[in-house]
Amino acid sequence: xxxxxxxxxxxxxxxxxxxxxxxxxxxxxxxxxxxxxxxxxxxxxxxxxxxxxxxxxxxxxxxxxxxxxxxxxxxxxxxxxxxxxxxxxxxxxxxxxxxxxxxxxxxxxxxxxxxxxxxxxxxxxxxxxxxxxxxxxxxxxxxxxxxxxxxxxxxxxxxxxxxxxxxxxxxxxxxxxxxxxxxxxxxxxxxxxxxxxxxxxxxxxxxxxxxxxxxxxxxxxxxxxxxxxxxxxxxxxxxxxxxxxxxxxxxxxxxxxxxxxxxxxxxxxxxxxxxxxxxxxxxxxxxxxxxxxxxxxxxxxxxxxxxxxxxxxxxxxxxxxxxxxxxxxxxxxxxxxxxxxxxxxxxxxxxxxxxxxxxxxxxxxxxxxxxxxxxxxxxxxxxxxxxxxxxxxxxxxxxxxxxxxxxxxxxxxxxxxxxxxxxxxxxxxxxxxxxxxxxxxxxxxxxxxxxxxxxxxxxxxxxxxxxxxxxxxxxxxxxxxxxxxxxxxxxxxxxxxxxxxxxxxxxxxxxxxxxxxxxxxxxxxxxxxxxxxxxxxxxxxxxxxxxxxxxxxxxxxxxxxxxxxxxxxxxxxxxxxxxxxxxxxxxxxxxxxxxxxxxxxxxxxxxxxxxxxxxxxxxxxxxxxxxxxxxxxx
Numbered sequence: 001x002x003x004x005x006x007x008x009x010x011x012x013x014x015x016x017x018x019x020x021x022x023x024x025x026x027x028x029x030x031x032x033x034x035x036x037x038x039x040x041x042x043x044x045x046x047x048x049x050x051x052x053x054x055x056x057x058x059x060x061x062x063x064x065x066x067x068x069x070x071x072x073x074x075x076x077x078x079x080x081x082x083x084x085x086x087x088x089x090x091x092x093x094x095x096x097x098x099x100x101x102x103x104x105x106x107x108x109x110x111x112x113x114x115x116x117x118x119x120x121x122x123x124x125x126x127x128x129x130x131x132x133x134x135x136x137x138x139x140x141x142x143x144x145x146x147x148x149x150x151x152x153x154x155x156x157x158x159x160x161x162x163x164x165x166x167x168x169x170x171x172x173x174x175x176x177x178x179x180x181x182x183x184x185x186x187x188x189x190x191x192x193x194x195x196x197x198x199x200x201x202x203x204x205x206x207x208x209x210x211x212x213x214x215x216x217x218x219x220x221x222x223x224x225x226x227x228x229x230x231x232x233x234x235x236x237x238x239x240x241x242x243x244x245x246x247x248x249x250x251x252x253x254x255x256x257x258x259x260x261x262x263x264x265x266x267x268x269x270x271x272x273x274x275x276x277x278x279x280x281x282x283x284x285x286x287x288x289x290x291x292x293x294x295x296x297x298x299x300x301x302x303x304x305x306x307x308x309x310x311x312x313x314x315x316x317x318x319x320x321x322x323x324x325x326x327x328x329x330x331x332x333x334x335x336x337x338x339x340x341x342x343x344x345x346x347x348x349x350x351x352x353x354x355x356x357x358x359x360x361x362x363x364x365x366x367x368x369x370x371x372x373x374x375x376x377x378x379x380x381x382x383x384x385x386x387x388x389x390x391x392x393x394x395x396x397x398x399x400x401x402x403x404x405x406x407x408x409x410x411x412x413x414x415x416x417x418x419x420x421x422x423x424x425x426x427x428x429x430x431x432x433x434x435x436x437x438x439x440x441x442x443x444x445x446x447x448x449x450x451x452x453x454x455x456x457x458x459x460x461x462x463x464x465x466x467x468x469x470x471x472x473x474x475x476x477x478x479x480x481x482x483x484x485x486x487x488x489x490x491x492x493x494x495x496x497x498x499x500x501x502x503x504x505x506x507x508x509x510x511x512x513x514x515x516x517x518x519x520x521x522x523x524x525x526x527x528x529x530x531x532x533x534x535x536x537x538x539x540x541x542x543x544x545x546x547x548x549x550x551x552x553x554x555x556x557x558x559x560x561x562x563x564x565x566x567x568x569x570x571x572x573x574x575x576x577x578x579x580x581x582x583x584x585x586x587x588x589x590x591x592x593x594x595x596x597x598x599x600x601x602x603x604x605x606x607x608x609x610x611x612x613x614x615x616x617x618x619x620x621x622x623x624x625x626x627x628x629x630x631x632x633x634x
Contacts, residue, residue, distance in 0.1 A: 018583065080428065093395070096467040196600065210608055219609035221609045225539030252526050261537075289620055407428055551563070
């Protein structure tokens with residue numbers, strides 16, 4: 001039993017490492033828990049072949065052969081691995097944004113700070129999971145359908161698979177998995193290295209590579225991605241998990257994304273709020289001269305400096321002096337030398353009302369509002385001008401709920417599988433400890449060793465779409481703040497809260513009186529699809545939608561038995577092949593670059609869509625800027 005647990009811990013370590021390593025990539029690469037379940041079974045069975053060597057201690061025999069691989073051991077290791085699926089939120093976002101010079105460049109974000117932040121955000125979720133057990137785990141009426149497939153898969157693996165013909169298919173799940181995985185591993189070399197145009201298949205822009213309007217509408221990089229077939233790369237097609245997400249959900253989200261494409265285009269072409277002076281589909285903030293927004297130019301000691309904000313662009317030398325001063329006092333708190341209200345407030349930020357508020361939000365809502373809405377806005381109002389405070393509170397506000405949901409879901413699996421709660425809890429603690437340590441190590445290695453990490457033109461696609469959005473949000477809602485955003489340049493945004501509340505009314509009547517057409521219509525999913533932009537676009541959504549039609553609608557309706565046996569295995573196999581292929585490609589031919597310079601690898605980026613030539617609809621006016629006049633910003 002103990003050898004099985006150690007084996008599971010080792011599996012967690014490399015799975016966590018793969019997820020963390022490829023999280024800054026666009027699109028990212030990861031291994032789902034289903035993939036790991038499929039790997040666990042043969043590896044666990046392999047331990048049965050070890051010789052029965054051991055010793056007896058206090059009347060109990062301990063052997064390197066742990067005995068037969070049982071269903072409960074399979075489920076325990078599955079639960080331990082599930083904890084690592086969500087990942088270490090702080091390592092994915094906070095550390096990258098705070099440490100990298102192109103973002104905040106906080107030299108004080110040392111491994112000690114990283115460890116305290118990542119451990120606290122991860123382990124607070126256990127407390128919430130413990131509080132919720134009596135209501136969501138033990139009652140018989142508290143059924144969790146979402147965890148049943150994981151249990152069913154493990155039961156299927158532990159039972160001998162009977163030979164049967166399903167629509168003419170007799171191959172076992174494992175042989176099917178191995179063949180598809182091998183094919184995916186070999187094929188991924190083409191779109192990722194040998195013939196990269198297969199991945200970014202912006203073929204419509206090849207017709208007129210320097211046509212700005214064509215790239216704006218059909219481009220896969222800077223445009224909307226309105227392209228009937230934008231990729232031959234499973235990694236991009238799998239962006240929306242097409243073989244897992246229910247078909248009705250895919251339809252609703254695609255409708256939202258497609259409709260919002262034309263809303264974005266209309267706003268951009270009419271220069272609404274000076275948008276025509278900026279790139280249309282980017283998650284990076286820009287200045288009023290269309291330069292990359294450097295937040296350090298408007299900060300003093302991590303807080304918004306009103307004079308710098310109003311006169312941005314004149315403070316390089318001042319920042320250098322502040323930087324030298326901070327180096328001299330690097331062993332002291334960042335706020336010890338200052339007695340202004342912001343600094344006094346930040347001395348106690350970790351024990352302040354902010355942390356209490358975000359914890360209460362998690363406790364009462366039980367839903368992941370924290371990342372983009374509730375905790376972000378509340379933190380922005382409570383700590384105006386302080387991007388670091390917002391990022392820290394956002395990490396707590398989002399990750400506590402996310403981890404609690406993960407822990408409680410795994411404990412429900414354990415309850416259904418009749419596993420001892422204490423053994424499960426020990427396994428979850430061990431898993432969380434390992435994933436935090438691995439995540440910190442991997443992200444710091446990436447920062448130190450990957451050239452141009454998070455640069456928009458990073459050749460191996462480590463462009464950090466998630467961290468860049470995180471950084472932009474910290475400036476928008478933290479440094480600048482919601483008060484300036486809502487009361488200044490974008491007062492219309494306040495009405496979106498009312499619109500969101502009222503939009504449910506027409507959907508209610510449509511579902512009631514026209515159920516045939518609106519039975520599966522869901523306004524939440526449609527609006528969620530509208531949030532799929534920047535830096536992603538329809539070229540990441542359309543191929544997955546096609547696959548969803550094929551597998552989640554047509555095959556599921558016409559060949560249900562085949563779908564039940566092979567669909568999820570196919571998705572897992574393709575993901576696994578891509579993940580292992582990407583690791584080998586990176587270290588074999590990308591880390592020490594061995595480039596293949598030929599048409600198939602350059603055509604996708606040779607024109608406007610690849611960043612060459614015109615990138616915005618309108619040039620900056622002759623006065624040198626657009627928008628409000630300097631000194632009169634909100």
